Amino acid sequence: MEYITPKTEAVGFILCCDCSAQIQPNPTNRCIACIRAKNDITEDIPKQGTLYFCRGCERYLEPPTTWVTAALESKELLRLCLKKIKGLNKVRLIDAGFAWTEPHSMRIKVKLCVQKEIQAGAVLQQDFIVEFVVAHQMCEDCHRVEAKDYWRSVVQVRQKTDHKRTFYYLEQLILKHKAHEKTLGIKPASDGLDFYFTNEQNARQLLDFFQAVVPCRWSQSKKLISHDVHSNTYNYKFTFSVEIVPICKDSIVCLPAKLAHQLGGIGQVCVVQRITNHIMLIDPSTAQLADISSTVFWRSPFNVLCTSKKLSEFIVIETAEAGVKYFKGQGPISQKHQVAEVWVQRASELGTDNTIFCRTHLGYVLSPGDTVLGFDMRMSNVNDENLEKMNPDNIPDVVLVKKVYADKATRNRRRRWRLKHLGLDDDTSSQNKDYTDFLEDLEEDQQYRANINIYHDENKTQASDYESEAEEIPKVGIEEMLQDLNVKDSADADKEKSPE
Numbered sequence: 001m002e003y004i005t006p007k008t009e010a011v012g013f014i015l016c017c018d019c020s021a022q023i024q025p026n027p028t029n030r031c032i033a034c035i036r037a038k039n040d041i042t043e044d045i046p047k048q049g050t051l052y053f054c055r056g057c058e059r060y061l062e063p064p065t066t067w068v069t070a071a072l073e074s075k076e077l078l079r080l081c082l083k084k085i086k087g088l089n090k091v092r093l094i095d096a097g098f099a100w101t102e103p104h105s106m107r108i109k110v111k112l113c114v115q116k117e118i119q120a121g122a123v124l125q126q127d128f129i130v131e132f133v134v135a136h137q138m139c140e141d142c143h144r145v146e147a148k149d150y151w152r153s154v155v156q157v158r159q160k161t162d163h164k165r166t167f168y169y170l171e172q173l174i175l176k177h178k179a180h181e182k183t184l185g186i187k188p189a190s191d192g193l194d195f196y197f198t199n200e201q202n203a204r205q206l207l208d209f210f211q212a213v214v215p216c217r218w219s220q221s222k223k224l225i226s227h228d229v230h231s232n233t234y235n236y237k238f239t240f241s242v243e244i245v246p247i248c249k250d251s252i253v254c255l256p257a258k259l260a261h262q263l264g265g266i267g268q269v270c271v272v273q274r275i276t277n278h279i280m281l282i283d284p285s286t287a288q289l290a291d292i293s294s295t296v297f298w299r300s301p302f303n304v305l306c307t308s309k310k311l312s313e314f315i316v317i318e319t320a321e322a323g324v325k326y327f328k329g330q331g332p333i334s335q336k337h338q339v340a341e342v343w344v345q346r347a348s349e350l351g352t353d354n355t356i357f358c359r360t361h362l363g364y365v366l367s368p369g370d371t372v373l374g375f376d377m378r379m380s381n382v383n384d385e386n387l388e389k390m391n392p393d394n395i396p397d398v399v400l401v402k403k404v405y406a407d408k409a410t411r412n413r414r415r416r417w418r419l420k421h422l423g424l425d426d427d428t429s430s431q432n433k434d435y436t437d438f439l440e441d442l443e444e445d446q447q448y449r450a451n452i453n454i455y456h457d458e459n460k461t462q463a464s465d466y467e468s469e470a471e472e473i474p475k476v477g478i479e480e481m482l483q484d485l486n487v488k489d490s491a492d493a494d495k496e497k498s499p500e
Contacts, residue, residue: 107134245275338363
């Protein structure tokens with residue numbers, strides 16, 4: 001039996017009707033070169049355009065009045081370029097992308113691939129490039145900023161204390177979370193800072209940030225600027241007043257009796273351990289902890305008996321372990337502190353027989369001969385309603401707050417790290433006692449410094465005689481502190497922009 005193999009039909013060839021080139025049959029009977037010569041599907045699409053760029057805020061104009069942020073060769077910038085090209089609705093867009101240009105040429109080239117049916121059954125595909133010239137134009141927001149004193153809302157942050165350590169901490173939180181990016185300007189005031197914004201929404205975002213990081217309360221007011229009777233629109237200026245609780249780290253407070261009972265029977269005389277979005281207290285006689293929110297504080301407010309600037313120096317004469325009585329319903333006890341019985345003398349009365357007995361939560365770090373900061377309740381004249389109602393037998397003679405490790409000059413010389421700042425007219429040199437106290441708090445408290453960014457200070461030489469120094473340094477060393485944080489190099493710090 002013979003098998004007949006099917007024969008494939010040979011494809012015929014014809015001659016192009018224009019140039020007589022041999023081609024395969026197609027609906028136009030022309031070669032590709034002749035089709036492109038007689039048909040240009042991109043003739044209705046402009047090959048040049050203009051993009052307006054604001055150098056102040058680095059945004060591009062999206063007509064008619066919207067300014068958008070778009071990086072080079074990003075999807076946002078490609079969308080903006082395609083939106084500026086007219087005539088794309090007459091063709092079918094197949095592909096789009098950026099063509100390489102010099103970084104500083106102020107030109108953006110977009111390569112497009114389009115298709116269009118030029119005859120029944122004949123579809124032509126063509127590639128072409130549209131070039132955009134980047135022109136500089138100041139946006140409305142930057143124009144108003146340059147006009148000076150233009151704002152629609154302001155957030156006024158205030159705290160009634162005798163030092164600025166809380167605002168130094170708040171400044172670092174603002175820099176880390178970039179909460180100041182939408183501000184028109186920041187001006188220091190006598191008791192705080194003023195943040196200016198172009199609209200109410202940005203001011204409320206900063207207000208929510210303050211409520212999340214510090215215990216505070218706020219109030220709002222508005223002032224009518226103009227009124228259009230035809231469109232019934234009003235133009236207001238909004239003012240938000242934020243009041244931070246007048247209590248800071250290392251302060252001594254006296255709680256109301258009712259509030260102390262609600263906090264698990266903690267002692268009324270307490271030391272402020274740190275300030276976050278809550279007020280964290282510790283009882284020096286029992287090492288019991290308590291957290292007070294801003295709502296609880298404003299419901300049952302209490303005053304400060306002594307701030308960190310009014311603490312006196314005491315010399316430890318003798319220490320001994322102290323027993324602590326626990327009871328049912330008591331609040332949490334700190335495991336990082338140990339209650340001890342301590343006999344101290346004022347540094348100015350050293351060598352006399354005037355020895356004072358007290359209980360303290362610093363049993364782990366105190367030894368005979370150490371210097372410690374505290375508050376002498378016997379020599380004080382404090383007008384406090386809660387303290388006057390207390391039983392005199394329950395009022396301690398001395399409340400010890402923290403240990404003194406070394407003098408400020410030595411610690412400043414050893415400090416090989418630095419912090420960023422908002423660029424305000426504020427003194428952050430080594431002569432500013434509030435700022436140096438804030439830096440010392442960061443070195444001594446690991447949890448306190450865990451919320452901020454610390455940078456290497458390249459200007460200071462690498463000292464090699466840390467261990468050879470006779471004076472004692474904090475137990476958390478500088479190298480250990482730089483390792484367990486978000487420590488950035490100075491090169492990274494310079495890349496980040498600071499507000500003007």
